[in-house]
Amino acid sequence: MPELPEVEVVRRGADTWFANRRIRSVQVLHSRATRRHLHGPHDFSARLINARIVGTERRGKYFWFRLDTGEALVTHLGMSGQLRVASPASPGTNHLRVRIGFDDDRDDLMFIDQRTFGGMFVDDFVEVPYPSAKRDPGRASRNAGFEVPAALSHIAADPFDPLFDQSATVRRIRAKQSPIKAVILDQSVVSGIGNIYADESLWRTQLDWQRSAATVSRSKVIELIDNAREVMSEALAAGGTSFDSLYVNVNGSSGYFSRSLAVYGREGQPCERCGGPISREHFANRSSFRCPRCQRRAPATV
DNA sequence: ATGATAGCCTGCCTGC
DNA sequence: TGCAGGCAGGCTATCA
Numbered sequence: 001m002p003e004l005p006e007v008e009v010v011r012r013g014a015d016t017w018f019a020n021r022r023i024r025s026v027q028v029l030h031s032r033a034t035r036r037h038l039h040g041p042h043d044f045s046a047r048l049i050n051a052r053i054v055g056t057e058r059r060g061k062y063f064w065f066r067l068d069t070g071e072a073l074v075t076h077l078g079m080s081g082q083l084r085v086a087s088p089a090s091p092g093t094n095h096l097r098v099r100i101g102f103d104d105d106r107d108d109l110m111f112i113d114q115r116t117f118g119g120m121f122v123d124d125f126v127e128v129p130y131p132s133a134k135r136d137p138g139r140a141s142r143n144a145g146f147e148v149p150a151a152l153s154h155i156a157a158d159p160f161d162p163l164f165d166q167s168a169t170v171r172r173i174r175a176k177q178s179p180i181k182a183v184i185l186d187q188s189v190v191s192g193i194g195n196i197y198a199d200e201s202l203w204r205t206q207l208d209w210q211r212s213a214a215t216v217s218r219s220k221v222i223e224l225i226d227n228a229r230e231v232m233s234e235a236l237a238a239g240g241t242s243f244d245s246l247y248v249n250v251n252g253s254s255g256y257f258s259r260s261l262a263v264y265g266r267e268g269q270p271c272e273r274c275g276g277p278i279s280r281e282h283f284a285n286r287s288s289f290r291c292p293r294c295q296r297r298a299p300a301t302v
Numbered sequence: 303a304t305g306a307t308a309g310c311c312t313g314c315c316t317g318c
Numbered sequence: 319t320g321c322a323g324g325c326a327g328g329c330t331a332t333c334a
Contacts, residue, residue, distance in 0.1 A: 003327065032311080061328075079328055080312080095312085115311045117328060178305065187329080194327055241327080264327090284306085286326080 002077045004061060004158055004192030005235035006242075006255070010083050011063040013250030015056040017085050018065065018102075018109055022052045025101035033097035033113060036074075036151065037121035047071060047122040048100065060158045060191025064123075064149055071122050072149040075111070078118025084110045085250050123149035128163070158192035159229040170221045173213050180216055181209035181288065184228065193228055196241060196264045199289045201228040203263045208297045209281075209288050215298075234260065263289040 002010070026045035028034050037044040051067040058064075064072040075083065080095075085107040092099065098111040098120055111120055125147040146163055148155070157164040169190050176183045181202060184193050193201070202209050204227040205220065216224075235241055239255030248254045258265075262272055267280040271291035281288045 006327080076329080077327095078311095079326070113311095114313070115326090117311065176304085182305085185328090196327060285308090 002061065002081075002240070003194035003197050003232070004160075005197075005232050005257070006240040007061050007063055007077060007192075008058060008236055009240045009249050009255065010077065011056050011058045013085075014063070014065070014083055014109075017107060017250055018053050019055050020053065021102045021104060021106070022050065023048045023100055024103040025049065025099075027099040028097070029092065029099065030097040030116065032116045033111060033119045034121060036119050044120075044122055048073060059148055059152055059161065060155050060187055061194070062149075062152055062155060067122075071124055073120060074123050074149045074151065075120050076118050078113060078115065080115040081111065081113040081118030082248055083250050084112060084248075084252060086110050121151070123151050126150045126153055128153060154188050156188055156191045159190065159225060159232070160192070164190075166222070166225060169225065170218060173221050174216065174218065176213040178213060179210045179283075180207060180213045180224070181283065183213040184224070190225070190228075192232065195286055195288075196261070197228060197232055197235070199264045200231045200262055203289075203291060203295060204231060206294050206296075208295045209283065209290060210297060263291060265289065 026048045028041035028044060031041050034041050034044045047069070048067075051069045051071070054066040054068055056063060056065055062074060062076050064074040066072055075081075077083075088101055088105060088108050093110070093112060095112050095114045096110055097113050097116065100109040102108070113119075126149075128146050128148055156169070172189050173180075173183050181198050183189055184198050184201070185195070199209070201224055205224045207216065207220065207224060235255070235257040238257035238260065239249065241257040241261065242248070242254035263278050266278045266289060268277050270276065271278055271294055274291060274293045276291055276293040278289055279292050281290070
C-alpha cells in the first residue's frame with residue numbers, strides 16, 4: 001500500500017525513535033508477519049535480542065534497521081502495515097503482529113498490519129555494485145559498492161538513490177513491450193513507484209498508461225522519471241498520501257498529499273489541466289486513472 | 303527470457 | 319438490516 005514517500009516518512013520516524021537503542025524483547029504475535037524469515041519466528045527473535053539498532057536505510061518501498069550484529073531487520077509495509085511507537089506499559093492493539101522492546105525501557109516498536117501482506121525478517125547484507133556511470137576514480141572507497149539485504153538484491157535503485165543510474169534505467173524501460181505503467185511499477189526496473197504515483201507521473205508526462213514502453217521516446221521516458229521523482233518529493237514534503245487511517249507515520253498521524261493528487265481516485269472530476277473528466281480503467285485487477293484528453297490513446301492498429 | 307495471472311489477507315463500502 | 323460482491327496503495331510464485 002504505501003509507496004516510496006510514505007515508506008520514507010515511516011523510515012525517518014523510525015530512525016528518530018529507534019536508532020542507537022538495544023533490543024531486549026521480541027514478540028511475534030502472528031507468524032505470517034515473519035513468513036519471509038526462513039528460519040521461523042524463534043530464530044527471528046533470537047537474532048534480534050541484544051542487537052543494537054545502528055540506523056535505518058531504505059530502497060524503494062523496503063526499509064531496514066541496520067544492526068550492530070552485521071544483519072538487517074528488513075520491513076515491508078505491504079498494503080496495510082504500520083510502524084508505531086508505544087509505551088511499554090500500553091496494551092497491544094488490534095492487528096498487532098510484532099512488538100519489540102528495548103533495554104532502556106523507553107517506547108516499544110509495534111508492527112501493525114491488518115492484511116498481513118507486509119512483514120519483517122532478519123537478513124544478511126550483500127554488496128551491490130556502483131553503476132559504472134557513477135564511478136569516481138579519485139575515491140576508490142566510494143566505488144566499493146553499497147550494501148543491501150540479500151533478499152532485496154533484485155530490487156532496483158529508486159529515483160532518489162545515489163546509485164540510481166538514469167540512463168541505464170531509461171534503456172531498460174524502453175527495452176520492454178509491456179504497457180509503460182506496468183514497467184514503471186516493476187520494482188526490478190525502478191523501485192518505489194506504486195499505483196498512485198505511477199498514475200500521477202503519467203498524467204504529468206501526458207502519457208497513456210497503456211502505451212507500450214518500447215514506443216515511448218527516450219526524452220519522454222526521461223521526463224516520466226523526472227516527474228515520478230518530482231511528484232514523490234512533493235508527496236514526501238506533505239507527509240505522504242493517505243486516504244484513511246491505514247497509512248500513518250510512527251506517531252499515528254497521516255499525510256495530506258491526497259488533496260494534491262491530479263488523477264488518482266478522481267474519476268469523473270475535471271482534469272486540472274484541460275477541464276475534461278478523469279476516467280477510470282481496469283488494469284491488472286486494479287484501477288488506472290487518466291485524463292483521456294491530455295493522455296491520448298493511440299488509435300488501435302487493426 | 304519475458305509477460306500475464308492468481309494468490310495471499312482483512313475490512314469497508316455499495317447495492318440488492 | 320443483512321449479506322454478497324467488489325475493492326484497496328504490493329509482492330511473489332507460477333504458468334504460458
